[in-house]
Amino acid sequence: MTATPASAAINSARLDDHLNALGQIGRDEFGMQRVAFSRQDVAGRDYVSTLMRGAGMSVRIDPAGNIIGRVEGTDPGVPAIVLGSHTDTVPSGGAYDGALGVIAAIEVVEALRDAGHTPRHPIEVMVFTNEEGTSFHRWLLGSRAVAGLWEPEDFAALDDDGVTLTDTLPNIGGNMSRVEAARRRPEEFACYFELHIEQGPTLHRGGFPIGVVTGITGRSVYHVDIVGEANHAGTTPMALRRDAMSAAAQIALAVRRIAGEMEVCRVGTVGSMDVHPNAGNVIPGRVQMGVEFRDERMESLAAAEVELRRTAEEVGHAEQVAIAVTAQRNTPSVPISGNMQQLVADASEMAGLEHVSLPSGxxxxxxAIAAITPAAMVFVPSVGGISHAPAEFSTPEDCANGAQVLLNAVLLADER
Ligand SMILES: [Zn+2]
Known part of the structure; x- marks a missing residue:
């Protein structure tokens, strides 16, 4: 049995004030517009940097543009407990995604200072560059740089206007020529915690204040190319058609069935479709569609692929069309260790809050950070399960609960 950690309490009014202030930066009538590297993003970053300094942290920007605030602990030479998230948003996004994790992390440092408690470990608060990946189509850019997970495409990234990432990084204080120096060694970190809104309906519907994240789901993406025969919509008898759209519709329903009734994997989506020639009076000769599956278990994703390919073969035969299924991307799932989940569960109980375990979709x-240090996530309810939209909302009480669990997790980790 370890000693009971010192108690410290979140100042919920201060947390709410800071969240609301950040929520005004880059807001317009359509929502939050703090797309990474934009003028609005820079203003948001300046605001949180100022908060960090006010909380007594030293603040630096690494070559990948990540903002790193740090307070020293009492024990010299021990690794840092890291708290982090992001302040960039999707276009017309919400005020809580990412923002809560950053503002709550700074509040944890302030609350510890209010309580007069200095942990043994240093605490670092990291604000990661371009988590959403709206800019340059490269997501988790900052956290992957810290974890040493950049790919050649990151170094060569271009945005939609043809501007290079190399030319853009200096806008936020980064420097491509030194970007490898953003990488941190596992010995520098004790562990990582991220508080985030759930972005789904489970906690809000179930009335649970806290979610203990069991893992981040993997995602497999496929390009399905269906080639039939374009022909006159009025003169071609039904029995003689090689209709690519008929086949596409069957595959779309199969994707829903694979994740739905069959429960092969957690979710499956057909999110895009290109129809050729896309004319009302022509039988579609070709349809290209984007399919994705997500699950925490890679075996489930593999099983979904088998089912997708089997369906494609069946439908292709029945509809007399050629169907090619090409695997495009496979993002592996990231499990969260039992120890780290237990730590978050204990932190919730310390705060007297009910918790439930759930995966992150x-x-x-x-x-990314899980590649170099034990990582855990705390979820709080999203009202109505809405996210990446202006109506995204988590109540001040739920935000404060999440911040208190984050603080308790730091105290527990500091003792263990
Ligand atoms: Zn986020």
């Missing part, structure tokens, strides 16, 4: 910086 969305990607987060934690999945």
């Amino acid at each position: 969305a990607g987060h910086d934690a999945q």
Whole structure:
């Protein structure tokens, strides 16, 4: 049995004030517009940097543009407990995704200072660059740089206007020529915690204040190309058609069935479709579609692929069309260790809060940082399960609960 950690309490009014203030930066009538590297993003970053300094942290920007605030602990030479998330948003996004994790992390440092408690470990608060990946189509850019997970495409990234990432990084204080120096060694970190809104309906519907994240789901993406024969919509008898759209429709329903009734994997989506020639009076000769599956278990994703390919073969035969299924991307799932989940569960109990375990269907910086240090995530309810939209909302009480669990997790980790 370890000693009971010192108690410290989140100042919920201060947390709410800071969240609301950040939520005003880059807001317009359509939502939050703090797309990474934009003028609005820079303003948001300046605001949190100022908060960090006010909380007594030293603040630096690494070559990947990540903002790193740090307070020293009492024991020299021990690794840092790291808290992090992001302040960039999707276009017309919400005020809580990422923002809560950053503002709550700074509040943890302030609350510890208010309580007069200095942990043994240093605490680092990291604000990661371009988590959403809206800019340059490269997501988790900052956290992957910290974890040493950059790919050649990151170094060569171009945005939609043809501007290079190399030319853009200096806008936020980064420097491509030194970007490898953003990488941190596992010995520098004790562990990582990220508080985030759930972005789904489970906690809000179930009335649970806290979610203990069991893992971040993997995602497999496929390009399905269906080639039939374009022909006159009025003169071609039904029995003689090689209709690519008929086949596409069957595959779309099969994807829903694979994740739905069959429960092969957690979710499956056909999110895009290109129809050729896309004219009302022509039988479609070709349809290209994007299919994705997500699950925490890679075996389930593999099973979904088998089912997708089997369906494609069956439908292709029945509809007399050629169907090619090409695997495009496979993002592995990231499990969270039992120890780290237990730590978050204990931190919830310390705060007297009920908790439930659930996977994360969305990607987060934690999945990159997990490559170099034990990582855990705390979820709080999203009202109505709405996210990446202006109506995204988590109540001040739920935000404060999440911040208290984050603080308790730091105290427990500091003792263990
Ligand atoms: Zn996020």
